[in-house]
Amino acid sequence: xxKQKEIQKLKEDLNKFNKRxxxxxxxxxxxxxxxxxxxxxxxxxxxxxxxxxxNDCIDGGHSDWRLPTVSELHNxxxxxxxxxxxxxxxxxxxxxxxxxxxxxxxxxxxxxYRGSTxxxxxxxxxxxxxxxRRV
Numbered sequence: 033x034x035k036q037k038e039i040q041k042l043k044e045d046l047n048k049f050n051k052r053x054x055x056x057x058x059x060x061x062x063x064x065x066x067x068x069x070x071x072x073x074x075x076x077x078x079x080x081x082x083x084x085x086x087n088d089c090i091d092g093g094h095s096d097w098r099l100p101t102v103s104e105l106h107n108x109x110x111x112x113x114x115x116x117x118x119x120x121x122x123x124x125x126x127x128x129x130x131x132x133x134x135x136x137x138x139x140x141x142x143x144x145y146r147g148s149t150x151x152x153x154x155x156x157x158x159x160x161x162x163x164x165r166r167v
Contacts, residue, residue, distance in 0.1 A: 071163040079154035097163035099129035105142035116144040
């Protein structure tokens with residue numbers, strides 16, 4: 033009986049440890065670069081859903097997240113390595129908050145693995161979303 037209680041206690045302690053480790057890992061994946069903090073929380077959606085997701089985002093204890101500008105996304109791309117300067121990006125296009133001046137039905141998108149920029153329709157196209165905030 034004593035051994036069973038000890039095993040149960042160790043299992044509970046291990047569960048607490050694992051929960052704490054997950055919390056710390058989540059905080060560490062929030063990357064700061066160039067005066068910005070990038071959330072590790074991502075989703076997909078059209079531009080309007082992306083804007084809402086960013087405005088509603090609560091991550092790392094912060095609630096002042098927003099969609100990055102096209103320049104902020106472009107600055108994350110490393111032209112020497114051909115990859116993002118920070119982790120957590122997929123090999124997909126990401127929405128920016130920057131609208132296309134030639135047609136307000138479009139917004140700029142950036143691929144962080146190709147370094148390419150394009151524009152996409154806000155309503156019908158689905159792209160990845162990653163939020164940013166000033167530190």
